[in-house]
Amino acid sequence: MSSSSSSQSPASRSVSVDPDATLDVSVTINGDTHQLVIEPRRSLADVIREDVGLTGTHLGCEHGVCGACTVMVNGEPSRACLMLAVQADGADITTIEGLANDDGSMHPIQQAMHEAMSFQCAFCSPGFLMSTVALLRDNPSPSTDEIREELSGNLCRCTGYQSIVDGVETAVSLINSGGAA
Ligand code: FES
Numbered sequence: 001m002s003s004s005s006s007s008q009s010p011a012s013r014s015v016s017v018d019p020d021a022t023l024d025v026s027v028t029i030n031g032d033t034h035q036l037v038i039e040p041r042r043s044l045a046d047v048i049r050e051d052v053g054l055t056g057t058h059l060g061c062e063h064g065v066c067g068a069c070t071v072m073v074n075g076e077p078s079r080a081c082l083m084l085a086v087q088a089d090g091a092d093i094t095t096i097e098g099l100a101n102d103d104g105s106m107h108p109i110q111q112a113m114h115e116a117m118s119f120q121c122a123f124c125s126p127g128f129l130m131s132t133v134a135l136l137r138d139n140p141s142p143s144t145d146e147i148r149e150e151l152s153g154n155l156c157r158c159t160g161y162q163s164i165v166d167g168v169e170t171a172v173s174l175i176n177s178g179g180a181a
Pocket residue numbers: 058059060061062063064065066067068069070079080081082
């Protein structure tokens with residue numbers, strides 16, 4: 001009996017992948033729509049930083065642990081280092097650059113953390129701020145324990161956690177007193 005190609009084991013088949021292949025992707029970032037041509041292997045974080053030029057989204061661990069790369073994707077906080085940019089096709093994304101008010105003044109959470117001196121080197125700030133936006137949207141009056149729990153996925157290598165919690169509590173006071181934009 002003669003053998004045919006369909007009898008080859010999976011390991012013996014060769015798959016041809018063009019490493020330079022690109023895909024067209026359309027994303028809206030901070031209200032602006034970007035038509036991008038990108039390799040499928042690239043992360044959303046790299047594309048936001050390198051192709052769109054918004055370097056406020058920081059990269060720390062690049063494997064989903066530190067939270068520095070957190071952006072909002074369709075309203076949900078997401079780790080941009082873990083997401084392929086092609087997965088964001090059609091998405092509405094907000095980065096730290098999109099957080100300030102239209103007149104350029106700080107978002108109440110930025111204002112509160114500024115007042116509470118929540119950051120030292122500030123490398124972690126974009127991630128903490130974006131995570132806090134989601135936290136206070138879903139729970140406008142969190143307890144201290146809830147703040148610590150909800151932000152436990154963000155790491156600060158300067159270890160300024162107490163001042164960050166203070167900043168969130170300041171934000172709660174500011175927003176609940178009518179200081180929110
Ligand atoms: S850089 Fe994305 S979680 Fe650390």
